Amino acid sequence: MLKTEELQINIGPQHPSTHGVFRLIATVDGETVVDLKPVFGYLHRNHEQLAEVSTYIQCMPYTDRLDYFNSMANNFALAVAVEKLAGIEVPERANYIRVLMAELTRIQNHAAAIGFLINDMGAWQTPLAFGMREREKILDLFEMASGARMMCNYFRFGGVWRDLPPEFMPELKQLMQGLPSFFDEFERLLRDNEILRVRSIGVGTLPREVALLYSVTGPLLRASGIAYDIRKAEPYSVYDQLDFDVPIGSVGDVYDRFLVRIEEMRQSYRIVQQVIERLPQTSGEHINPAFADIGKQKALRPPTGDAYGRVESPKGELGFYLVSDGSPRPYRYKVRAPSFINLTPLGDMCRGHKVADIVVILGSIDIVLGEVDR
Amino acid sequence: MTTEFERGHAYVVDRGEIQLRYGQGMAAGLGVIMRHFRDAFTKKLTNPSETSGMFTVQYPEERLTLPDAFRNFPILLYDDESGQELCTSCFQCERICPPQVIHITQEKDPNTGKPVPAAAEFLIEYDACMSCGLCAEVCPFEAIKMDHEFELSTDEHGGLTIDKAGLDRPVSYYEQIAPSFWAEARDNAYKKLQNAVKRRSGLIGIAPQVAEKLKATQVIEQPSVADEGQTTKDEGSTPADDKASRLAAIRARNAAKQAETNGTTDAAPQPTAPADDKAARLAAIRARNAARKTDANGVAEGAPQPTAPADDKAARLAAIRAANTAKKAAEEPRIERQEPAQAPQPADDKAARLAAIRAANAAKKVAQIEGDAHDHSPNGTNGTK
Numbered sequence: 102m103l104k105t106e107e108l109q110i111n112i113g114p115q116h117p118s119t120h121g122v123f124r125l126i127a128t129v130d131g132e133t134v135v136d137l138k139p140v141f142g143y144l145h146r147n148h149e150q151l152a153e154v155s156t157y158i159q160c161m162p163y164t165d166r167l168d169y170f171n172s173m174a175n176n177f178a179l180a181v182a183v184e185k186l187a188g189i190e191v192p193e194r195a196n197y198i199r200v201l202m203a204e205l206t207r208i209q210n211h212a213a214a215i216g217f218l219i220n221d222m223g224a225w226q227t228p229l230a231f232g233m234r235e236r237e238k239i240l241d242l243f244e245m246a247s248g249a250r251m252m253c254n255y256f257r258f259g260g261v262w263r264d265l266p267p268e269f270m271p272e273l274k275q276l277m278q279g280l281p282s283f284f285d286e287f288e289r290l291l292r293d294n295e296i297l298r299v300r301s302i303g304v305g306t307l308p309r310e311v312a313l314l315y316s317v318t319g320p321l322l323r324a325s326g327i328a329y330d331i332r333k334a335e336p337y338s339v340y341d342q343l344d345f346d347v348p349i350g351s352v353g354d355v356y357d358r359f360l361v362r363i364e365e366m367r368q369s370y371r372i373v374q375q376v377i378e379r380l381p382q383t384s385g386e387h388i389n390p391a392f393a394d395i396g397k398q399k400a401l402r403p404p405t406g407d408a409y410g411r412v413e414s415p416k417g418e419l420g421f422y423l424v425s426d427g428s429p430r431p432y433r434y435k436v437r438a439p440s441f442i443n444l445t446p447l448g449d450m451c452r453g454h455k456v457a458d459i460v461v462i463l464g465s466i467d468i469v470l471g472e473v474d475r
Numbered sequence: 476m477t478t479e480f481e482r483g484h485a486y487v488v489d490r491g492e493i494q495l496r497y498g499q500g501m502a503a504g505l506g507v508i509m510r511h512f513r514d515a516f517t518k519k520l521t522n523p524s525e526t527s528g529m530f531t532v533q534y535p536e537e538r539l540t541l542p543d544a545f546r547n548f549p550i551l552l553y554d555d556e557s558g559q560e561l562c563t564s565c566f567q568c569e570r571i572c573p574p575q576v577i578h579i580t581q582e583k584d585p586n587t588g589k590p591v592p593a594a595a596e597f598l599i600e601y602d603a604c605m606s607c608g609l610c611a612e613v614c615p616f617e618a619i620k621m622d623h624e625f626e627l628s629t630d631e632h633g634g635l636t637i638d639k640a641g642l643d644r645p646v647s648y649y650e651q652i653a654p655s656f657w658a659e660a661r662d663n664a665y666k667k668l669q670n671a672v673k674r675r676s677g678l679i680g681i682a683p684q685v686a687e688k689l690k691a692t693q694v695i696e697q698p699s700v701a702d703e704g705q706t707t708k709d710e711g712s713t714p715a716d717d718k719a720s721r722l723a724a725i726r727a728r729n730a731a732k733q734a735e736t737n738g739t740t741d742a743a744p745q746p747t748a749p750a751d752d753k754a755a756r757l758a759a760i761r762a763r764n765a766a767r768k769t770d771a772n773g774v775a776e777g778a779p780q781p782t783a784p785a786d787d788k789a790a791r792l793a794a795i796r797a798a799n800t801a802k803k804a805a806e807e808p809r810i811e812r813q814e815p816a817q818a819p820q821p822a823d824d825k826a827a828r829l830a831a832i833r834a835a836n837a838a839k840k841v842a843q844i845e846g847d848a849h850d851h852s853p854n855g856t857n858g859t860k
Contacts, residue, residue, distance in 0.1 A: 348487075
């Protein structure tokens with residue numbers, strides 16, 4: 102028997118496959134990963150402390166920069182938390198616009214996430230470009246409504262910044278016509294692909310018990326077979342009035358995560374369809390009239406107390422825990438970032454697999470370092 | 476495992492069995508890619524429902540139209556006709572700005588010292604601005620808006636701290652880039668602007684670009700008033716006599732230079748009175764610069780001017796006035812006067828320095844003679860002390 106020696110290797114922090122500034126310390130025995138330790142914090146921006154010296158509305162543009170793929174979802178979470186804290190009503194129309202934006206965000210995030218996953222497997226750029234193409238169309242819509250493609254800063258306490266512009270709906274309806282064929286093609290392109298199957302089936306399995314122990318959320322948890330979706334478990338906004346299903350996986354490997362994301366895009370598509378139907382009949386304005394003036398948002402002083410607002414962001418449970426001491430600034434501002442928590446079981450998932458699989462498993466988690474490090 | 480929810484249920488995704496074997500799956504995928512590859516060269520993606528075709532834009536030759544809501548960096552608006560800025564320096568934007576990159580100084584009435592609803596200085600650090608648009612949203616006067624211009628790269632870090640002159644845009648510009656936004660804001664903006672203008676006076680609250688034009692026209696209309704302003708401003712630092720003489724000296728020098736090159740057509744001397752002993756040196760530097768310019772262009776462009784003359788007429792008028800003053804004030808020091816103009820043909824730095832020294836000497840001499848002579852030479856400037 103050949104005597105082998107364990108070797109520690111560093112992947113990152115500057116590495117094209119680490120999705121950002123992120124370092125992995127892998128202990129390998131030959132090609133097999135014995136242990137893996139994720140090291141993060143390279144992108145720390147002091148988000149939480151910064152928020153504690155900012156007024157509530159000033160925090161809103163900073164949340165764009167958490168998970169910069171899904172700024173609408175981040176805005177949503179902060180808005181939900183502050184509204185809970187201050188007891189602000191949200192008009193029906195505002196809620197539907199919010200849900201519309203959140204679901205479009207999910208579609209574009211998953212399209213890009215799958216593209217990047219395939220990219221990590223070696224299908225360099227081409228499938229990613231297809232995902233990015235659809236994403237661009239959705240970002241165009243965001244730009245039309247909010248003024249920015251990625252740093253949307255669209256949500257306000259009690260509603261959204263402005264109503265959808267008149268040219269928004271026709272554009273969205275056109276986009277919706279093309280989306281189903283995109284989902285089908287995207288799935289077909291990759292599902293039967295032998296390389297993809299070999300590289301993903303049975304790789305990076307996260308058993309449901311382990312997933313629960315790590316308090317993993319989002320598509321990662323659902324791929325492990327647990328039907329936990331905050332939109333169902335603790336419906337916020339108008340999700341309790343919308344029909345949609347929760348896709349779950351059975352094994353919890355990379356392949357399941359890929360399939361769950363594809364299905365989630367289809368479910369989000371269903372939601373957007375319902376929103377388009379109902380939006381013209383909704384009551385109320387795009388924002389609670391009491392808070393339509395931004396001066397009111399600026400002067401917001403929630404009563405003393407605390408609140409935890411959470412949403413199902415495309416990456417998992419995004420929560421904001423706010424403590425108010427009655428001043429216009431949050432006393433404590435804590436972000437429960439899904440990327441960060443989903444990243445912690447990376448070592449468990451990688452153990453026993455080959456070095457080349459690390460990158461694939463990391464890609465399947467779908468992290469954004471802006472959110473991991475905050 | 477399936478779970479029922481109130482509206483919908485959980486379902487297990489179908490992992491499926493591999494249906495195509497021996498690389499057929501890959502070949503099928505390759506087919507899809509080939510189709511897209513072909514479309515990318517033959518078909519232009521025209522609307523969002525299409526999922527293949529060329530969808531990239533050949534920037535910068537080709538540009539997408541930006542939606543009205545598009546926001547990049549903040550700009551300040553001013554009224555096209557009057558040049559009145561909409562900003563009243565209420566500090567709302569400075570307070571809400573999350574990264575705190577807006578810095579405003581409020582204008583004060585020069586006579587009473589009371590604050591006036593206008594911004595004396597308005598700085599925005601574009602390099603730290605995060606384009607959130609909260610400033611534009613909070614502004615009650617519709618004065619600060621988000622620009623659509625995004626090609627702002629510079630190789631100089633400090634160049635991205637923009638002052639009022641760099642931020643000011645006419646209302647018509649904003650109306651053109653974001654018509655629907657301006658349509659909503661217009662009435663409110665003008666109503667509030669009228670109120671603000673009532674409390675402003677003179678050039679306070681006028682956009683720098685417009686203010687310069689106005690200043691130039693004011694010189695023609697009421698020259699004595701303009702000169703008066705100049706004199707009173709400087710009086711604090713030096714005795715009026717001394718200063719006046721220096722002023723005359725500079726004018727004389729400029730006039731001489733003018734005569735030297737090509738007479739009276741251009742060259743508007745700048746009546747800025749140096750406040751201290753540096754005056755002569757400053758004059759020398761100016762003379763040298765002027766000479767350089769003359770050298771380079773072959774045509775006399777006159778003394779270097781921080782403010783460009785509004786038109787030829789104003790320049791000529793100023794030139795004639797200066798020439799007259801010079802004639803009156805200094806009959807004698809013709810030789811010295813010619814020197815600074817003649818000497819500088821700066822082939823190199825040395826020559827330039829030499830010219831500067833000569834010019835300095837000349838200016839000093841002129842100043843001396845002027846100082847003696849000026850009691851007998853009444854001119855508009857002296858009359859105001």
